[in-house]
Amino acid sequence: MKKITLVLFVSLFTILLAAGCGKQTYEPVPIDETVDKCAICNMQIKDDAFATQLTTTEGKTFKFDDIGCMNEWKEKNAEAKIGGEYVRDYNDKEWIPYDQAAYVYDADFKSPMAYGIYSFKDKASAEAFTKEQGKGRLMTAADLASHEWTQNKAQMGMDMGEGHSHDEGGEMDMGANAGATANMGSDSH
Amino acid sequence: MHRGGSFLAIQFNHDCRLGRLVRRAAVLAVCTACLPGASGHADSAAASPTEIGAASLQNRLDAAKPGEAVTLPPGQYAEAIVISKRLIVQAEGVTLTGSGGDAPVVKLAAEGAELHGMAVEKDAAGEAPAVLISADRVVVDGLRIKSRSYGIQLRKSNGSTIRGSVVAPTDDLKGKSARQTDKRNGIDLFQSNGNLIQENRVTGMFDGIYMESSHDNAVLSNEIDHSRYGIHCMYTNGTIMRRNSGEFNVTGIMAMIVKGAEVTDNVFTRQKGSVNSQGMLFFDVQNTRVAGNELTGNRVGLYIEMSRNNVWEHNDVSYNFVGIQLLDSQSNRLENNRFVSNVIETQADGSKDNELLHNYWDAFQGLDPSGDGISDIPYVMNPFFQRLTKGIPAYQIFFQSPGMRFLESLFTADAKQWTQDREPRMEPALSSSASTDSRPNPWSAAETGIAGAALLVAALTIITLMGVKKS
Numbered sequence: 001m002k003k004i005t006l007v008l009f010v011s012l013f014t015i016l017l018a019a020g021c022g023k024q025t026y027e028p029v030p031i032d033e034t035v036d037k038c039a040i041c042n043m044q045i046k047d048d049a050f051a052t053q054l055t056t057t058e059g060k061t062f063k064f065d066d067i068g069c070m071n072e073w074k075e076k077n078a079e080a081k082i083g084g085e086y087v088r089d090y091n092d093k094e095w096i097p098y099d100q101a102a103y104v105y106d107a108d109f110k111s112p113m114a115y116g117i118y119s120f121k122d123k124a125s126a127e128a129f130t131k132e133q134g135k136g137r138l139m140t141a142a143d144l145a146s147h148e149w150t151q152n153k154a155q156m157g158m159d160m161g162e163g164h165s166h167d168e169g170g171e172m173d174m175g176a177n178a179g180a181t182a183n184m185g186s187d188s189h
Numbered sequence: 190m191h192r193g194g195s196f197l198a199i200q201f202n203h204d205c206r207l208g209r210l211v212r213r214a215a216v217l218a219v220c221t222a223c224l225p226g227a228s229g230h231a232d233s234a235a236a237s238p239t240e241i242g243a244a245s246l247q248n249r250l251d252a253a254k255p256g257e258a259v260t261l262p263p264g265q266y267a268e269a270i271v272i273s274k275r276l277i278v279q280a281e282g283v284t285l286t287g288s289g290g291d292a293p294v295v296k297l298a299a300e301g302a303e304l305h306g307m308a309v310e311k312d313a314a315g316e317a318p319a320v321l322i323s324a325d326r327v328v329v330d331g332l333r334i335k336s337r338s339y340g341i342q343l344r345k346s347n348g349s350t351i352r353g354s355v356v357a358p359t360d361d362l363k364g365k366s367a368r369q370t371d372k373r374n375g376i377d378l379f380q381s382n383g384n385l386i387q388e389n390r391v392t393g394m395f396d397g398i399y400m401e402s403s404h405d406n407a408v409l410s411n412e413i414d415h416s417r418y419g420i421h422c423m424y425t426n427g428t429i430m431r432r433n434s435g436e437f438n439v440t441g442i443m444a445m446i447v448k449g450a451e452v453t454d455n456v457f458t459r460q461k462g463s464v465n466s467q468g469m470l471f472f473d474v475q476n477t478r479v480a481g482n483e484l485t486g487n488r489v490g491l492y493i494e495m496s497r498n499n500v501w502e503h504n505d506v507s508y509n510f511v512g513i514q515l516l517d518s519q520s521n522r523l524e525n526n527r528f529v530s531n532v533i534e535t536q537a538d539g540s541k542d543n544e545l546l547h548n549y550w551d552a553f554q555g556l557d558p559s560g561d562g563i564s565d566i567p568y569v570m571n572p573f574f575q576r577l578t579k580g581i582p583a584y585q586i587f588f589q590s591p592g593m594r595f596l597e598s599l600f601t602a603d604a605k606q607w608t609q610d611r612e613p614r615m616e617p618a619l620s621s622s623a624s625t626d627s628r629p630n631p632w633s634a635a636e637t638g639i640a641g642a643a644l645l646v647a648a649l650t651i652i653t654l655m656g657v658k659k660s
Contacts, residue, residue: 033369037465042472044417044439046370
């Protein structure tokens with residue numbers, strides 16, 4: 001009798017241990033163009049290379065039309081625990097974990113919300129793309145953490161025109177641009 | 190008794206189908222009327238086959254001197270042209286199909302160049318438009334464009350005019366089965382300022398009229414249907430959108446990161462095909478005036494998020510599923526709008542310091558002891574349901590359930606912060622803009638008449654054919 005109890009106890013313990021060790025994985029889910037909209041900007045999400053998604057440890061998935069919107073979501077929901085986070089390869093649209101992807105940024109690159117960041121499955125294809133385009137700064141996920149997340153150049157120019165045209169001359173363009181960038185950041189929160 | 194019931198059902202179905210047929214026929218008739226060239230250029234091509242293979246159109250353009258008017262001979266041409274000097278090109282009856290490949294069929298690259306009446310077809314998929322405008326003060330007028338990619342693109346073009354043109358996709362990109370990723374925009378502006386886009390018709394494209402980083406453009410009296418967004422502004426200043434209309438788009442006007450726009454006298458009805466449909470959506474919009482618009486039969490009439498210092502007045506927001514959604518928006522003024530027969534009038538949350546005054550909410554029971562037409566009790570918007578369904582959308586199933594009403598009434602501690610109309614109207618305000626109120630609906634009367642006649646005919650047919658069974 002006692003033996004059976006012991007065996008039962010040990011097996012139960014083993015099962016619990018196994019269950020505890022098994023790591024929950026958060027797989028990417030497909031994009032449904034008819035239903036999915038960006039959790040930040042409300043735009044319909046195209047099933048293209050710019051779509052991104054993250055799943056919280058609660059099991060809720062949020063999808064975005066641009067990696068910049070995903071970044072904004074993370075800033076707004078800093079307390080959220082994220083289980084899985086995916087971007088897409090620019091060439092074959094395969095889902096890649098956010099921290100394993102290679103990124104290329106240029107203010108001239110077009111993207112749905114004009115953040116101008118493209119993602120690639122490896123550094124080689126990212127490099128090939130910058131070579132082909134003749135522009136673009138190579139970045140890693142770690143670099144994105146310190147990225148300024150500005151939305152395209154013309155927008156910055158526009159803000160500059162509004163805010164600085166009276167007190168700054170043409171030669172101050174660069175400084176004015178930087179100022180406008182800072183404004184943009186605070187505007188959107 | 191029982192049989193009589195099923196007869197009635199059949200007859201009713203029959204009538205519905207008839208009505209739809211009649212309507213479809215009418216739509217077809219209208220479409221063909223809109224596209225006179227659709228049948229026209231095939232004939233002209235047949236009439237003058239000798240034009241093909243003769244001196245190319247590009248040679249004619251090259252031979253002309255700047256400032257000249259050039260009339261191109263009607264016919265169908267499989268070539269692409271570049272207008273690189275200031276010419277006025279008359280191209281009625283000319284159909285240009287390009288030289289194959291993903292390149293613009295027509296390029297207007299000279300300041301002041303004009304192109305009138307041409308039919309342009311671009312069958313190659315990709316990123317190049319049918320018509321590319323890359324110079325200032327270009328005029329295109331009366332173009333008929335059918336494209337597998339973009340219709341008309343403006344790139345760093347200022348002061349140009351796009352007028353009276355029709356943009357449609359190739360046949361396989363029409364309809365619901367077409368993937369959005371395969372579609373492109375109808376009229377697409379990038380870094381182009383001070384242009385006039387007037388009286389065009391865009392149907393079945395991705396975004397009807399798309400403006401990115403483009404300022405002070407006027408978008409007047411255009412019609413957009415069956416596209417994703419009718420008019421889509423991204424990072425624009427001082428855009429004027431007036432008297433445009435649209436139906437069956439995902440969203441009528443999509444204004445994102447917009448400053449100082451004017452949105453007046455537009456009519457957007459029946460934006461309801463997608464679960465995310467709106468009449469108009471405003472996201473991060475500032476210093477914009479939205480007045481005299483008619484938003485009826487949409488899934489959401491007005492969706493407003495993260496927007497500041499705007500005015501919404503004299504808009505007619507009726508027969509939508511949700512009238513207005515106001516989220517995380519401050520310092521806006523909503524005055525003299527009418528909200529009639531929306532299933533949910535308002536959903537508001539996170540919005541402070543907004544001035545809501547003198548709107549008419551038809552589901553609201555006001556009290557007006559002073560008789561000035563203004564209710565003495567405010568119209569208050571309880572954010573409870575909005576908060577609940579934002580977290581877990583499936584809770585929408587509890588809409589108007591008794592338990593939900595009970596819960597709503599429990600959580601009123603922060604009621605002072607809720608969005609409210611302090612002085613709601615007892616009766617709808619008279620609209621300030623004549624165009625929205627006095628617009629008669631020519632269809633409703635005719636449609637009712639046709640439906641009635643069809644019903645009568647169907648009833649008589651059934652009675653005569655089947656007879657009346659005596660029990």
